[in-house]
Amino acid sequence: MTSQTTDMPLSFLKPPVPATVGPDHTETDEFLLGRLREGDAKAGEILVLRYHEPLMRYLYRVSGQWALAEELHQQTWLSILEHLEKFDPSSSSGGFKAWLFRIATNKANDMWRSRSRQKNALDGFKQTQDDYTPSAGSRLEASEQECKLRESIARLPDAQRQVLLLRYYSGLKFTEIAELLGCPLNTALGRMHKAIIKLKEMMEKA
Numbered sequence: 374m375t376s377q378t379t380d381m382p383l384s385f386l387k388p389p390v391p392a393t394v395g396p397d398h399t400e401t402d403e404f405l406l407g408r409l410r411e412g413d414a415k416a417g418e419i420l421v422l423r424y425h426e427p428l429m430r431y432l433y434r435v436s437g438q439w440a441l442a443e444e445l446h447q448q449t450w451l452s453i454l455e456h457l458e459k460f461d462p463s464s465s466s467g468g469f470k471a472w473l474f475r476i477a478t479n480k481a482n483d484m485w486r487s488r489s490r491q492k493n494a495l496d497g498f499k500q501t502q503d504d505y506t507p508s509a510g511s512r513l514e515a516s517e518q519e520c521k522l523r524e525s526i527a528r529l530p531d532a533q534r535q536v537l538l539l540r541y542y543s544g545l546k547f548t549e550i551a552e553l554l555g556c557p558l559n560t561a562l563g564r565m566h567k568a569i570i571k572l573k574e575m576m577e578k579a
Contacts, residue, residue: 402469403462410457421450424473431474431542435481437523445484449477474543475553478535485531525575533568536561 400419408416428449432442453476460472526534532554539550551561 406457406460406469409454417454420469424470427544428473428477431538432477432481434542435538436484441484445477445480448480449473452476452480471545471549471553474539474545478539478553481538482531482535485527485534521576522572525572528575529568529571533564533571536564537568537572540565 400416402420402423405416405420409420425446429442429446432445432449433439436442436445453473456476460469462468526537529537535554536550539545539553540547545553547561547565548558551558554561
């Protein structure tokens with residue numbers, strides 16, 4: 374990574390008001406990445422703005438909370454900035470978008486693993502608590518049905534959950550998802566099929 378990239382201000386990580394970026398958003402992702410490598414923070418602003426809505430929507434569905442989605446969004450772009458030199462458009466059919474969501478998925482997986490460890494610890498603690506603990510707080514940000522769906526998705530095996538979330542909340546095609554996850558297309562399709570069946574079973578029992 375060049376010194377220019379290392380010393381680049383991180384202000385572009387928060388998407389600007391569209392009018393401050395300018396009307397011309399026709400530059401390719403690869404062109405903007407080249408400018409970003411040279412230290413052009415405005416190119417970074419355009420990239421963040423370009424993918425802010427789909428990436429935040431995906432991260433919210435993954436995390437279930439806007440605050441966590443914002444944190445994962447920040448972590449994703451910090452990782453993009455740190456690894457700019459590693460992106461090779463010729464080796465990725467999904468282009469920058471697939472690379473961006475691959476990094477976001479890795480950050481989300483780290484969060485899921487952390488949550489799993491915390492849940493195991495809390496489960497042991499909760500066994501000693503009274504059963505009257507109110508559960509209404511879990512519904513503050515979503516309806517009861519949405520909570521059940523989110524809990525069911527969280528219980529899916531990692532590989533199945535990844536494909537499900539990437540397909541429905543990132544807008545990526547199955548071919549791009551397969552490349553992102555480093556697996557054959559048939560494997561990605563099979564994981565999706567199993568995820569839908571398992572999710573339906575869990576929702577019916579919930």
